[in-house]
Amino acid sequence: MLLEQNLDYININNTSNNDILNFILCYPVSNNELFNQRLQELKNLGIEYLELSGPTILFGNHILGKGTRGLVVKAFSKNQAYALKIRRLDSPRHNLSKEAKIQSFVNSLGIGPKIVDSSKNFIIMELIQGKLLSQLYDMESLNVDIIRLTIKSLMDQCYRLDINGVDHGELSDLRKHVIINHRVNIIDFDSASYNRKTSNLTSCIQYLFIGGPNSEFLRKLFEIDLDKILLLLRKYKFNKDYLTYVHLLKLLNMN
Ligand SMILES: Nc1ncnc2c1ncn2[C@@H]1O[C@H](COP(=O)(O)OP(=O)(O)O)[C@@H](O)[C@H]1O
Ligand SMILES: [Mg+2]
Structure with a gap:
């Protein structure tokens, strides 16, 4: 013992x-x-x-x-x-x-x-011990592939939540709600709901690429055209079909 x-x-x-x-x-x-x-x-x-x-x-x-x-x-x-x-x-x-x-x-x-x-x-x-998102960007040698795979996994999970009708509710601040070990883990379902319009993916993209603390850095890193993203996000809000999602991934250079 x-x-x-x-x-x-x-x-x-x-x-x-x-x-x-x-x-x-x-x-x-x-x-x-x-x-x-x-x-x-x-x-x-x-x-x-x-x-x-x-x-x-x-x-x-x-x-x-x-x-x-x-x-x-x-x-x-x-x-x-x-x-x-x-x-x-x-x-x-x-x-x-x-x-x-x-x-x-x-x-x-x-x-x-x-x-x-x-x-x-x-x-x-399950005990999840690992890194926060911001710690990925601070790693000594910036690893674009790891950042891309992490963001892609996060977006996939958000899309899955969206189409299954669960709104996490706090993904507009990813800082405390993602822990990365051998997987990318979304935590804290305290504010989650089945009864709200889901906005997991839009909140996640908003935090990562539009308004969050490292959004400018990520936009540059992945050469993102913000106007195109904003336009497509508007469409996604009303139509969460798979093709719109894949189109978003493509515009974000995540595939
Ligand atoms: N499964 C877990 N493994 C390790 N640490 C966790 C786990 N879940 C939460 N934590 C840590 O505890 C903190 C508080 O948990 P959280 O679920 O956000 O509580 P609250 O509902 O009060 O916001 C998190 O920010 C995270 O650092
Ligand atoms: Mg919390």
């Missing part, structure tokens, strides 16, 4: 780390009653350890990430590492069931971290 002496691990079944655990499970306030409920909920899901590691620091504790509705912490069940999403106490959502349901559906399309299990306040999912 894991190194229990190592302070970077919290054993869920050993109450001596209660303070940090209470802080993480009930962020941003500490609440003993809810803590005990959540601890039991976590045990029922089979989580045994949390590992305090990752790029985000929360009052001295490392975690994988912090959003406005959830904390994400590395967690172990039967020696397997996962990402554990924890519903913040101040989250506007009453539970994580809608997010888990939509994420399971997009998993069936080959999109998003794979859901393993979920409950009212937790989602256990």
Whole structure:
């Protein structure tokens, strides 16, 4: 089993780390009653350890990430590492069931971290550790092929979401919603919906090539004619057929 002496691990079944655990499970306030409920909920899901590691620091504790509705912490069940999403106490959502349901559906399309299990306040999912989009452009030797393949994969996933009626809802800011490991992963389906007009691909293209922080760089890199893109995007909004999509890929020099 894991190194229990190592302070970077919290054993869920050993109450001596209660303070940090209470802080993480009930962020941003500490609440003993809810803590005990959540601890039991976590045990029922089979989580045994949390590992305090990752790029985000929360009052001295490392975690994988912090959003406005959830904390994400590395967690172990039967020696397997996962990402554990924890519903913040101040989250506007009453539970994580809608997010888990939509994420399971997009998993069936080959999109998003794979859901393993979920409950009212937790989602256990595939752990994705990798680079953010902007880090690709900062690599020492600029690799155009890798950037092209990454963007192409991202666009394919957005198109798949579009034609399957799921709107992610936050792809106008890709900075925090894409993690690249051996795959390109769209994360965080908290704001996703089946009931909105989908705008995944248009938001993605808008961020990458029109208005996002590196859009000018990418336009130059792929020699893109912005006017033609804007015209075709207008058509795509009303007609998401495959040929229009392929035409967009061609204008963006992605094929
Ligand atoms: N499956 C995952 N593997 C690793 N880190 C993740 C995973 N999902 C989310 N994160 C990290 O946690 C952060 C917050 O998660 P997110 O789902 O965006 O929460 P919120 O719904 O509060 O916005 C993300 O920005 C990312 O850094
Ligand atoms: Mg988020």
